[in-house]
Amino acid sequence: MTALAGSTPDALWATSLRRWNKVCWLLFAVMAVGLVAIDRPGESKYVALVLLGGVVLSYGVLDRFPANPVVRPHVYLSVLVVALGGLAYLRGNYAALFMVTLPHYWMFGRTPRASTVFLGLAAAATLAASVLRQDGWTVEFFTETLVSTVLVVAVGALIGLWAHSVVGQSAERARLITELEETQAELSEAHTRQGAADERERMAREIHDTLAQGFASIIVLAEAARAGLDSDDPARSAQQLRSIESTARENLAEARELVGSPRRPGQAAAGSVAQTLRRTLDRFAEDTGITVDADLADLECDQQTRIALLRCTQESLANVRKHARASTVGVVLARQPYGVELEITDDGTGFVVESSSGFGLDGMRKRLAELGGRLTVTSSVGDGTRVLALLPPTASESGATA
Numbered sequence: 001m002t003a004l005a006g007s008t009p010d011a012l013w014a015t016s017l018r019r020w021n022k023v024c025w026l027l028f029a030v031m032a033v034g035l036v037a038i039d040r041p042g043e044s045k046y047v048a049l050v051l052l053g054g055v056v057l058s059y060g061v062l063d064r065f066p067a068n069p070v071v072r073p074h075v076y077l078s079v080l081v082v083a084l085g086g087l088a089y090l091r092g093n094y095a096a097l098f099m100v101t102l103p104h105y106w107m108f109g110r111t112p113r114a115s116t117v118f119l120g121l122a123a124a125a126t127l128a129a130s131v132l133r134q135d136g137w138t139v140e141f142f143t144e145t146l147v148s149t150v151l152v153v154a155v156g157a158l159i160g161l162w163a164h165s166v167v168g169q170s171a172e173r174a175r176l177i178t179e180l181e182e183t184q185a186e187l188s189e190a191h192t193r194q195g196a197a198d199e200r201e202r203m204a205r206e207i208h209d210t211l212a213q214g215f216a217s218i219i220v221l222a223e224a225a226r227a228g229l230d231s232d233d234p235a236r237s238a239q240q241l242r243s244i245e246s247t248a249r250e251n252l253a254e255a256r257e258l259v260g261s262p263r264r265p266g267q268a269a270a271g272s273v274a275q276t277l278r279r280t281l282d283r284f285a286e287d288t289g290i291t292v293d294a295d296l297a298d299l300e301c302d303q304q305t306r307i308a309l310l311r312c313t314q315e316s317l318a319n320v321r322k323h324a325r326a327s328t329v330g331v332v333l334a335r336q337p338y339g340v341e342l343e344i345t346d347d348g349t350g351f352v353v354e355s356s357s358g359f360g361l362d363g364m365r366k367r368l369a370e371l372g373g374r375l376t377v378t379s380s381v382g383d384g385t386r387v388l389a390l391l392p393p394t395a396s397e398s399g400a401t402a
Helices: 009-037 043-064 071-090 095-108 112-133 139-227 234-260 273-288 303-324 359-370
Strands: 291-296 328-336 339-346 374-379 385-391
Touching (some): 009 043, 043 071, 043 095, 071 095, 095 112, 095 139, 112 139, 139 234, 139 303, 234 273, 273 291, 273 303, 273 328, 303 328, 303 385, 359 374, 359 385
Parallel strands (some): 291 328
Antiparallel strands (some): 374 385
16 A cells, blocks of 8 residues: 555556566567577568567667657557568467567557557457468368457457556556545644644743733833832832832743743642632732722632633733723622623723734633633723623533532
8 A cells, every 4th residue: 555655657557567578578589589499491480580570679669768658659569560460471370479469558558449459450460461371261260360369359358458447446546545645744734833823822822921911010110110219108119129029030930831831831829719810919909009899709710710810810900000091990700600700890091992903802812712711892982991701611610519
């Protein structure tokens, strides 16, 4: 199967031809030796040698220079037909050459129709020459020559047609196997590319939700600390510096997980999702001074659900910090009959949702979609923003029942 997979119809034909060439050269040599050593001298002997030599020469040229696969094979078959007719007329012992060269009609005819035509011409030439040599239709001609020739031609035609069918099926099977292997290779390459693209997108989302947000917080805190250097509130500046240090440490831990942890990057510790969100909200209120009104149900969720809810909260708070100019943020976490629901609202400036093209909102939607959830963002200019994340029960019920 492996060898056939790399074959083509031309390759199969060439392989069959090379195998038969060795046999033909040996049989041609035996026939030439027989004519020279066994037959008695005479004009017919030399003419027979010339005819055999013409066949051998044509066959040698075809074997040595197969550059034109259309003309030269048919020229050789034409020479073979003439030689068979001449030998049948001169000596009557053409049967050996006929048998030796019988496969050539199917190997060089290239199509069943052409092969059948040349085989028929060879049979007609030998029969006509035999009739002329015997001076008419005799009983010997009918009982020996005609019957034997018809049988040989019929058997040769059946074998040739069968061989053409087998080679054609093998070639078609080889073509299909080759196409299948090429398709499999293309599919494997596409899967590899898609896997790499998915992994890049996942890493980009993780970096955006962790490192990028952390660096943004550090920048905001550093700007606030620098602005407060000349103020008379050193305690506030010290708190901001401590927040910078804490955020930088968290970012370092996130970076180490991204590049070296066998766990999913950014995995939250096991426990209640409410506790995880509470720490995030307290940190946000401390860093920004924005009032946070939180109503967090004490839910036990699986790890992926906890991470998704945490990342949605972090992204929403980052958007409030950077864009909303809000004074109050409300966060509600609750289990509903249809799943786990996280709602984050602010009283900021709002925005036009349809015109938003940020990576954060798109990342939240994809993260929730991976778990079968969805994200709804409602906002308008001057009326604040509402972010609603919903995860179905199948994404969280295992932890809830523990």
